Amino acid sequence: MPRPPRAEQFSPDQVCIVNVTQRCVRRAFLAGIDGATGKDYSCRREWIRRRMELLASAFAVDMLAYAIMGNHMHLIVRNRPDVLAEWSDRDVAIRWLKVYPGRRLEEHLAEPTENDIQTLVRDKQRLGTIRQRLSDISWFMRALSEPIARRANKVDECTGHFWEGRFKAQRIVDETGLLACSMYVDLNPVRAAMADSPDHSPHTSAFDRIEAEKGKQIDSAAFDLKPIPTDEAVEKIRNTPVKKLRQERRARRKNPTGRKVRRDGWLAPLPLDPCTLSSEPQTHNDGFRSSDRGFLSLSLNDYLRLLRWTAKHGDDAATVPAGMAKTLAALGIDASMWQDLVWHWKEYFGHSTCVGRSESMQADAERTGHHWHRGQSSASACFV
Template sequence: MPQPRKHQISLADTPYYHCVSRCVRRAFLCGEDKYSGKSYEHRRQWVEDRLLLLASVFCIDVCAYAVMSNHVHVVLHVNKIQALNLSDYDVIERWQKIHKPTELVQQLFTNQNWHTLPENQQEPVTNAISTYRKRLYDISWFMRELNEPIARQANQEDDCTGHFWEGRFKSQALLDEKALAACLVYVDLNPIRTQIASSPESSMHTSIKKRLNAFQKGYQPPSLMPFKQGPSLKQHNQLPFTLVDYMQLIHFSAQRFRRCAKNKIVPPTIVKTFGKSESAWLELIYNFEDVFGVAAGESESMERFRQNTGRAWLKSTRTIRPLSLVANPV
């Protein structure tokens, strides 16, 4: 039986979450259907465009994504503090990019004078703004706003009705930097792992291709959560690795996925920092989604998450042990 989201999301433990939505009815989100020969490749752009639009609306940063043939991976960072610090005006301005507010809210938003109204008229507006503010840092609302428009477009194109996505998206809490790094690489290299792309540069509709294109021009894409600028400082609202370190990690991991690669790349420093052997790291990023259930991390952070979410137990397979225990350091 599916667990309620309150047993899967705990912002007290981590703001980072890996979410996966899968299609039903043997439907193809993208790519070519081998049964009918029809191509749905254009739908990849639908998803990518919608995802990056939502990143500009919600107080939820997109860290990584990969649009596959019948499912979508995203790694999200919830910025609750940003949402709570938004002005009422900013909350409505963001929300109306994707939804039309109530007529009263629209009128008062245009005039910006609801605070001068009688108390009994202020209450509906105040309640609406409070609701919109909570939605702006709610992962369930983010995924809903990603999936529902895509489903409507696909159903219209297929001239049918009914579910396009499975009823619930899967979410994994990423409880520490090791789990976060492993999951980012797992998502970015998903097309290579499934052999639909040969390199990060050729992985269409992925965050890594977007980052590599921007990296070649000397900047980080503004639609994605940036990597920190320096190795020593932890900066607010930035991924806790430098972009150079992450690029080295990506290319090292990608080459190992391509077993016919001739030139061997030395394991980057970040793998040693995580205290992992080359084989243990590759096994982890190749099977990340199967290794962990609703949470991924070291044993202490997993136990803390279990207690905070009121769960009886957490999945962590015995074939690949928790991150702190996987093999010996390089």
């Protein structure tokens, strides 16, 4: 069955939650130690995470969960056109020019000036196109994947395709599917026998949230969303050697804002705030992410408790504790099928373009003019 058009799965004009997988081509290695060559690519995990953090500060896209594995990266993202609508034309211009500065004479400076911002703001037609791109998941993935491929090919001293093709996307249509998918993403290293628990699984969203609860902070990789005054840029270019400018640029990349942030400060908060009206965009104003909206109706402690229990018991026949079973039942999940659903996710949703309860998948199929979604009948066994 051919993959559906992206326009059927998500739209930059509508809030959508999407499960995204981007896999390396053939024997290309993304991160970790390549068993065939013995080369250690572990350092890539951190600069891939930092690239995600960087883009989370510029795009109207929330990062809900992620895991960086040996040959693929796995993300759950939510685009936020409602947050984008809150941004001024100037906000849109500077965010875009931070991600795509373009070719300029002072390329070694590679920072947008006030004049660059004003020029783009005056071009209303182009600005309208750019505004839509900032809430487009396809453009977010393009801004993430292309630099990774170029940098990896440079390190490997080769050319050609690094990714096997366009990213795989699955629309998540309800909270039930979102909880199961989030657990599946966070348990990637445990299932791959790279770690024995989420507490020992770096470069996953679960690990970041656990460390943040301990007070762990990191140097922020977020963009400094301030342009350089044009006069200052001209003066700097005239009086500063190019070599020094490039050194300053490299140093600034490590921490563009000079600030520290909670280790999970760039991720969307996990618990939904029941006191907040659903129509409120909850725009984030500190420059680390697009919004402060959560995505699950359970606390972080409850989520981590269930995650650790699922990691510990794997796909054995252990009985879910009563408290956790009650939480799952409230979300419409059959507790007796929980471990099977998380540990054998691909058997249920591996070939589906949609994730959720059977009735939610049916409603989404009708939205796109189809009779059903692949995997709909098998998913019904796990949900009540």
